[in-house]
Amino acid sequence: MEEINRRNFIQKGGKLTLAAGVMTLPAGIADAPGPLGKLFVHHVFFWLKEPASEQQVIRFENALKELVTIQSIHQFHLGKPADTRREVIDSSYQYSLLTLFADKATHDNYQVHPVHDAFRKVADELCSKVVVFDSVTLE
Amino acid sequence: MEEINRRNFIQKGGKLTLAAGVMTLPAGIADAPGPLGKLFVHHVFFWLKEPASEQQVIRFENALKELVTIQSIHQFHLGKPADTRREVIDSSYQYSLLTLFADKATHDNYQVHPVHDAFRKVADELCSKVVVFDSVTLE
Numbered sequence: 432m433e434e435i436n437r438r439n440f441i442q443k444g445g446k447l448t449l450a451a452g453v454m455t456l457p458a459g460i461a462d463a464p465g466p467l468g469k470l471f472v473h474h475v476f477f478w479l480k481e482p483a484s485e486q487q488v489i490r491f492e493n494a495l496k497e498l499v500t501i502q503s504i505h506q507f508h509l510g511k512p513a514d515t516r517r518e519v520i521d522s523s524y525q526y527s528l529l530t531l532f533a534d535k536a537t538h539d540n541y542q543v544h545p546v547h548d549a550f551r552k553v554a555d556e557l558c559s560k561v562v563v564f565d566s567v568t569l570e
Numbered sequence: 571m572e573e574i575n576r577r578n579f580i581q582k583g584g585k586l587t588l589a590a591g592v593m594t595l596p597a598g599i600a601d602a603p604g605p606l607g608k609l610f611v612h613h614v615f616f617w618l619k620e621p622a623s624e625q626q627v628i629r630f631e632n633a634l635k636e637l638v639t640i641q642s643i644h645q646f647h648l649g650k651p652a653d654t655r656r657e658v659i660d661s662s663y664q665y666s667l668l669t670l671f672a673d674k675a676t677h678d679n680y681q682v683h684p685v686h687d688a689f690r691k692v693a694d695e696l697c698s699k700v701v702v703f704d705s706v707t708l709e
Contacts, residue, residue, distance in 0.1 A: 466638075467647040472668055474613055476703060492708065499605075508606040510705025513674060520702040527705040529611055529668075535652060563659045564615060566649025566666040569631065 469568045470505070471532040473541075476524040478560040487557050494553040495528060503541045506531045524562075535567070608707045609644070610671040612680075615663040617699040626696050633692040634667060642680045645670040663701075674706070 481487050499507045510527040532538040541547060554561060620626050638646045649666035671677040680686060693700060 464644050465646075467645050467668070470647070471652060472647055472649055472666070474668070474703070495708075505603050506606050507604075508609070508611055508705070509708040510611055511708050513610060513677075513704035513706045515674070515677075515702075515704045517702070519700045520704060522704065524703070526708065527611070527703060529606070529613070529705070535654070538652075538654075561658045563654075563656070564613075564663070564666060565652035565654045565659060565661065566647065566668070567652045569634075569648040569650050569665065 467531065471535050471538045472564075472566040473530045473532060473538055474564045474566075475528045475530075476521075476562045477526040477528070477554065477558050478523065479525045479557055480559045481557075482525050490553065491526065491557050494550050494557075495526060497546060498528070498550040499530070501541055501544050501546050503532065503537045503544070504530045505533055505537075524560075538565070606670065610674050610677045611703075611705040612669045612671060612677055613703045613705075614667045614669075615660075615701045616665040616667070616693065616697050617662065618664045618696055619698045620696075621664050629692065630665065630696050633689050633696075634665060636685060637667070637689040638669070640680055640683050640685050642671065642676045642683070643669045644672055644676075677704070 477491070479487060479491060495509055499509065508527075508529040510529065512522040512524060512527075516522065530538075530541075532541065616630070618626060618630060634648055638648065647666075647668040649668065651661040651663060651666075655661065669677075669680075671680065
């Protein structure tokens with residue numbers, strides 16, 4: 432667990448949990464408001480094969496939390512669908528992973544990190560569908 | 571243009587441009603690294619009916635830049651597809667708008683803001699498809 436602990440998570444009853452005392456942004460709102468600046472946005476949506484399986488949910492959530500220990504990720508948000516329903520909203524996925532990188536090269540390094548390879552194996556096994564949107568800043 | 575200028579953009583040859591001297595995060599990387607914290611992520615992808623029409627591109631980009639002047643948005647990223655191509659990547663859209671809100675209530679207020687109503691009319695006119703993913707923080 433050392434690789435994981437070094438960043439943000441601790442193991443609690445088989446589930447990885449954000450370590451107490453880790454600095455997070457209070458309500459996500461400590462940063463300067465406005466444009467996020469020039470960066471590479473990598474947003475991934477996951478559909479589990481068996482979302483009702485508690486064992487698969489725990490395995491997948493742990494895999495996500497291991498994934499975000501990769502140091503080249505600048506900031507990240509692990510999400511679940513919000514309680515919003517309109518025709519244009521896709522809320523059919525189970526998990527979202529938003530990651531912000533300094534640039535494409537940093538993102539490309541992340542894609543070949545051994546922790547990412549391990550994650551991909553779990554995702555291939557547990558997910559029926561994965562959709563990725565990569566965006567660069569509009570000039 | 572006063573409503574727009576008050577935040578981040580100035581008009582330059584018919585196109586809204588980030589004002590010089592506006593503080594942005596250098597390379598998007600001034601904030602503390604790690605989890606973005608507890609927030610509401612609203613990520614929207616847009617497909618233009620006529621992406622080759624320069625006039626429609628300028629109108630839509632200006633509409634996006636007006637939209638993000640809404641003060642209840644904490645942070646945002648206006649994006650275009652990155653130069654990444656893999657089977658799981660959807661790069662068929664023309665624009666992405668990532669917005670971070672303090673919570674769902676703040677997002678809900680944004681949805682009924684008059685500037686958002688005006689944006690929706692432009693999007694209805696110029697877009698063939700809009701897809702929204704709303705996510706809350708995984709506990």
